[in-house]
Amino acid sequence: MNCQPKDYKSDLKPIWCPGCGDFGVVQAIYRALAAVGRPPHEIAFVSGIGCSSRIPGYTTAYGFNSVHGRALPIAQGLKIANPDLLVLCAGGDGDGFSIGGGHVAHAIRRNLDLTYIVMDNQIYGLTKGQLSPTSKLGLKTVTSDLGSLEAPVNPLLYVLSYGAPFVAQGTPADMAGLASVIEEAIRYPGFSFVNVQSPCVTFGEDDWQLKQHKAVMKSVASLGHDASDVIAAMRLAQAYGSELYTGVLYRAPQPPSTYDALVRERQAEQQKKALPRERILELFAAKKKETAA
Amino acid sequence: MSVRVQGLDYGKLTLKDALDLAVLIEEEAKERYTEFADQMQLHHNAEAESFFRFMAVNEEKHRAELAGRRARLFGDQPATVSSTMIFDVEAPEYDEARAFMTARHAMEAALRCECKAHDFFVGVLGHIQDPAVRELFDELREEEVHHQALVKREIERLPPDSGFKPDDFADEPVAQ
Ligand SMILES: Cc1ncc(C[n+]2csc(CCOP(=O)(O)OP(=O)(O)O)c2C)c(N)n1
Ligand code: SF4
Numbered sequence: 327m328n329c330q331p332k333d334y335k336s337d338l339k340p341i342w343c344p345g346c347g348d349f350g351v352v353q354a355i356y357r358a359l360a361a362v363g364r365p366p367h368e369i370a371f372v373s374g375i376g377c378s379s380r381i382p383g384y385t386t387a388y389g390f391n392s393v394h395g396r397a398l399p400i401a402q403g404l405k406i407a408n409p410d411l412l413v414l415c416a417g418g419d420g421d422g423f424s425i426g427g428g429h430v431a432h433a434i435r436r437n438l439d440l441t442y443i444v445m446d447n448q449i450y451g452l453t454k455g456q457l458s459p460t461s462k463l464g465l466k467t468v469t470s471d472l473g474s475l476e477a478p479v480n481p482l483l484y485v486l487s488y489g490a491p492f493v494a495q496g497t498p499a500d501m502a503g504l505a506s507v508i509e510e511a512i513r514y515p516g517f518s519f520v521n522v523q524s525p526c527v528t529f530g531e532d533d534w535q536l537k538q539h540k541a542v543m544k545s546v547a548s549l550g551h552d553a554s555d556v557i558a559a560m561r562l563a564q565a566y567g568s569e570l571y572t573g574v575l576y577r578a579p580q581p582p583s584t585y586d587a588l589v590r591e592r593q594a595e596q597q598k599k600a601l602p603r604e605r606i607l608e609l610f611a612a613k614k615k616e617t618a619a
Numbered sequence: 620m621s622v623r624v625q626g627l628d629y630g631k632l633t634l635k636d637a638l639d640l641a642v643l644i645e646e647e648a649k650e651r652y653t654e655f656a657d658q659m660q661l662h663h664n665a666e667a668e669s670f671f672r673f674m675a676v677n678e679e680k681h682r683a684e685l686a687g688r689r690a691r692l693f694g695d696q697p698a699t700v701s702s703t704m705i706f707d708v709e710a711p712e713y714d715e716a717r718a719f720m721t722a723r724h725a726m727e728a729a730l731r732c733e734c735k736a737h738d739f740f741v742g743v744l745g746h747i748q749d750p751a752v753r754e755l756f757d758e759l760r761e762e763e764v765h766h767q768a769l770v771k772r773e774i775e776r777l778p779p780d781s782g783f784k785p786d787d788f789a790d791e792p793v794a795q
């Protein structure tokens with residue numbers, strides 16, 4: 327099917343602050359979806375709560391702006407119930423790595439074929455600028471007047487450590503690169519994770535906006551990185567917070583079996599052992615007679 | 620030598636491709652200015668909104684003129700270039716917008732776009748061999764110079780800069 331990016335753009339006008347990084351992220355998603363070519367009605371897009379979690383509404387896919395931190399459980403349920411859907415999941419750093427942090431590990435070990443995009447702005451944007459799990463040490467916000475005392479979570483290392491088979495990072499400062507990693511993530515047969523450095527223009531740090539991204543971003547391909555080497559990927563991931571690496575950090579060369587495929591296999595096996603329909607009806611009828619007697 | 624920008628080899632462009640690309644560049648700019656105008660409307664910023672709408676109308680005029688030329692020369696022959704091959708050539712970058720930007724900020728953002736588009740055409744012109752494509756891109760480059768002059772004139776008409784900083788104010792989405 328010949329799909330264009332505008333086929334995925336809904337009529338809803340984004341209410342993000344003008345200048346927000348998420349505007350570029352949704353553009354990259356339109357481009358990636360057009361490249362993949364699945365029509366909007368075959369796509370389910372689930373998010374949690376946060377500024378970033380409004381993103382499904384700005385697409386023409388089926389959308390579910392769900393509950394804070396619960397995008398992944400809902401997305402997994404959807405994928406198991408209807409494996410033919412292309413399932414996208416998205417949200418913020420707070421949604422994914424504080425309240426929803428526990429779900430990430432389990433989504434990874436289950437390895438359903440879905441794509442999880444985190445719009446990492448190192449802040450709680452929607453609730454007006456509190457510390458988030460990825461805020462850097464010493465950051466002063468409305469809830470940390472004297473500076474944060476906690477070391478940030480490293481989302482890249484986090485997902486790699488739990489065995490995510492596809493891990494990438496991008497920024498809307500590099501639209502072609504971001505669209506391409508999202509496309510690759512969608513095409514990857516298994517759990518794929520894309521961390522997007524998407525600046526919050528209102529509560530984020532002034533020196534970590536798209537202009538700064540443009541100046542410092544480095545594509546891992548240009549560094550000669552071998553994306554099939556998980557240890558090399560972990561080494562690059564260590565630099566989260568000090569370097570802005572873009573591109574695919576890790577792509578498991580042999581994609582492990584997905585949970586949705588295993589569920590279908592097991593269903594097929596059980597189906598073989600199941601009694602024929604007529605026999606089940608006979609048993610019901612016999613039981614009914616027995617109870618009536 | 621050829622130059623590749625977002626997967627496109629500008630050295631090998633035909634006149635049809637070049638016209639299609641030019642139409643896409645104007646279309647992207649028109650859509651972005653419209654998006655910016657809508658954002659400003661949402662934040663009750665009428666002065667920046669009306670300037671962005673004015674820019675969207677200008678970009679649309681230019682797009683229609685180029686699309687007409689393409690239709691006259693090549694009819695409905697299918698295009699081989701697409702909107703995903705370009706990004707932000709003449710369109711303002713998303714992080715140029717601010718909820719409380721003044722007309723001056725909006726015009727300065729537009730001026731940066733005209734300069735950026737000019738630099739883009741200068742950059743690719745050095746790699747184009749086809750004389751018809753060169754002529755078209757040179758014309759487009761020249762037009763950017765006129766647009767720059769137009770925006771500069773608008774800026775000159777404004778009252779002196781008040782020094783107002785839009786980043787000192789926020790109008791973020793309502794929490795859920
Ligand atoms: C159960 C629950 N707890 C807390 C909240 C309040 N809340 C809404 S969004 C949010 C965090 C938003 O940060 P993030 O996920 O990083 O998204 P962003 O707004 O930065 O895109 C919080 C704490 C909520 N809506 N529900
Ligand atoms: S508060 Fe921050 S994250 Fe939320 S819309 Fe505004 S800029 Fe974007």
Ligand SMILES: [Mg+2]
Nearest residue numbers: 418419449451
């Ligand atoms: Mg956040």
